Amino acid sequence: MLKQILACCKVYISESRNKLALEVIEQAARRFPRAAIVNKFEDAIYNRVGYTLVSEINPMDPVSCPLRSSVFEMVGAAFQTIDLDKHCGSHPRLGVVDHICFHPLMGVSLENVSKTAGALAADVGSKLQVSTFLYGAANSEARTLASLRRELGYFKRNSGKDQWSGDLNPDILRLNPDEGPPYAVLKKGVVVIGATQWVNNYNVPVFSTNMDVVRGIAKRVSERGGGLPSVQSMALAHGKGIIEVACNLLDTSKVGGEQVQREVEKLGREVGLVVGEGYYTDLLPDQIAEKFLNPADYSANLR
DSSP states (O other): OOOOOOEEEEEEEEEESHHHHHHHHHHHTTTTTEEEEEEEEEEEETTTEEEEEEOOOOOOGGOOHHHHHHHHHHHHHHHHHHHHHGOEEOOSSBEEEEEEEEEEESOHHHHHHHHHHHHHHHHHHHHSSEEEEETTTTSSSOOOOOHHHHHTTTTSSSBBBBESSOOGGGOOSSSOOOOOOOOBBBBTTTTEEOOOOOOOEEEEEEEEEEEHHHHHHHHSSSTTTTSTTTTEEEEOOSTTEEEEEEEEEEOEEEEEEEHHHHHHHHHHHHTOOOOOOOSSSSSSSHHHHHHHHHHHHHHHHHH
């Protein structure tokens, strides 16, 4: 039996309330059945949806990976059905299609999927005429997602308290995009595309309305703030009386969700706050591979 060689792509779109738009996007992906959507995570408060797609990939020709075609169609459908100027949510974003990341999943290298990412970026920039920035292994300088986002003003709220709303300022581009026009496209924004090893997202709810205090917790949890190694975190409003410590876990061999949970609980106790049970926003890599390879068996195991 031939060994499966699989790549994974995560697509984050700045919309979750417009169900018709999401259906159009998902229909676009279905035009390429060799690339399957194996997970979908929606958050109405953040007004954001994350799709996880998997396909086989030929290491000798990663540019022709089915993920490239499927995700490109999803991006085009998102631009046709979503207007960034009308978007509002409590999660930062740089565009209608805010973030796309490719990961090696099984039997393939990071270098291989970085070529798929680069080819998709070229498609988005040239065919859709939207500014596209590359990071991680897809970028010649291997710049990180966090550093790119900081340079593009990703973390600066632009509407009211703890909200992001409306179009980007056309002057936001302080870097030259890797592909596409040198400006933020009205109603579409910009797109960030990367290739990295696996990243988990783990969010922990804190029952508080004091954003400054919870930001302090998020900072102390993160590696940048002297906390847990390979953890990036920020505090985001998540409904009435709840602020989430939203974390990227860049290396789960060092730190996983359980350690983040314990640390947030400890820091919460220090300031007298109640901390809820955290959650992953996606399946784990082995679950994703299993669901792609054996969808019927996977569904049976969940019953």
